[in-house]
Amino acid sequence: MKIERIEMAHLMLPYVHFFETSFSREYERSFILLKVFAEGLCGWGEVVAERAPLYSAETTETAWHVLKDFLIPMVFKEDIGEPEDFYRAAGRFRGHPMAKSGLELAFWDLRARRAGVPLWKLYGGTQMDIAAGVSCGIEDTLPELQKMVARYLDQGYRRIKLKIKPGWDVDACRAIREEFPGILLQVDANGAYSPADADQLKKLDGFDLLLIEQPFRPYDLWDHSRLQKQLKTPLCLDESILSEETARAAVEMGACRIINIKVGRVGGVVEMRKIHDDCRSRGVPVWCGGMLESGIGRAHNLHIATLPNFKLPNDLSASSRYYKEDLIDPPIELSGPGTIRVPMDPGIGVFPVEERIRRATVRQEVFRAD
Numbered sequence: 001m002k003i004e005r006i007e008m009a010h011l012m013l014p015y016v017h018f019f020e021t022s023f024s025r026e027y028e029r030s031f032i033l034l035k036v037f038a039e040g041l042c043g044w045g046e047v048v049a050e051r052a053p054l055y056s057a058e059t060t061e062t063a064w065h066v067l068k069d070f071l072i073p074m075v076f077k078e079d080i081g082e083p084e085d086f087y088r089a090a091g092r093f094r095g096h097p098m099a100k101s102g103l104e105l106a107f108w109d110l111r112a113r114r115a116g117v118p119l120w121k122l123y124g125g126t127q128m129d130i131a132a133g134v135s136c137g138i139e140d141t142l143p144e145l146q147k148m149v150a151r152y153l154d155q156g157y158r159r160i161k162l163k164i165k166p167g168w169d170v171d172a173c174r175a176i177r178e179e180f181p182g183i184l185l186q187v188d189a190n191g192a193y194s195p196a197d198a199d200q201l202k203k204l205d206g207f208d209l210l211l212i213e214q215p216f217r218p219y220d221l222w223d224h225s226r227l228q229k230q231l232k233t234p235l236c237l238d239e240s241i242l243s244e245e246t247a248r249a250a251v252e253m254g255a256c257r258i259i260n261i262k263v264g265r266v267g268g269v270v271e272m273r274k275i276h277d278d279c280r281s282r283g284v285p286v287w288c289g290g291m292l293e294s295g296i297g298r299a300h301n302l303h304i305a306t307l308p309n310f311k312l313p314n315d316l317s318a319s320s321r322y323y324k325e326d327l328i329d330p331p332i333e334l335s336g337p338g339t340i341r342v343p344m345d346p347g348i349g350v351f352p353v354e355e356r357i358r359r360a361t362v363r364q365e366v367f368r369a370d
Contacts, residue, residue, distance in 0.1 A: 001110065006034065012362055070093055083269065109300070118347070134152045153180065159185075161186050163187075211312075212236065214237055236256055259285075287311065302342045
């Protein structure tokens, strides 16, 4: 496929409610949308790098720079038209997986649209009703957290994830377990703890959690493996999993029993598939994590989560969880209790609304083949 032009836009989209993790409280999201054009078709991709280097070293600014000065010129110079070719060529540049992933996703969407099929068919997906969980950030008070969880349960979500940090962990779990004793519950620390906090983390074993996600810093596989031996609750790694190699190392070291896959964090669908397939061969379940994507990135995640080893409820909530007005129409909604039906139209299967995108855009640039 001959790529004719690539459009890049930087967007700011306000949340309906602030979202707080162990490292920050955010009121709006900064991200990049990519459009790749060929043969009268357009493929969409979303770059999930955020404004500040907190979740990862990447930011919106670094992604913009790498895309503009390296990845997009490479596409035109080397006449790249397929996602696998882009993945191989982009591999020469170290790091920047979120920038790479956003452009690779646009290539996948473009290929599926050209074939006239939804993305899940290209991926070999088998699950059409995707188990959807919801993530609750750190609130100002425990009663406010309880009200939030009650609201999401009333909306039909079956799995609740709590963001935790030192000082907001055991009491938060107790408050939710006492109020909602039978729900599927898990927690996510985003690396906020150290090995010195092992005794505090062991207290979480008393709350019948599905998993404890990323208690220690991303590169600390060894201490995760030591902690897992002390817990009955499975550890799940997120920020630590950057590639198939790191996923394999984490599993073989016993650093976790479950792996969170985020396509942006690992650098695209090709790498995601390697992790998925290796974990499946080892009997290690995976689930799809979210980065508060717009409906465009969320739709990509839904298609990814159709793969057979996505065994746990995913961070794939409805558009209204984060945004009053999403960038797509119709918005993504729960199709049943705790599930979202994967889109069936060609490509990502959702319809971006250009006027909404324009209103949220703070800068844009167009690149063409010479």
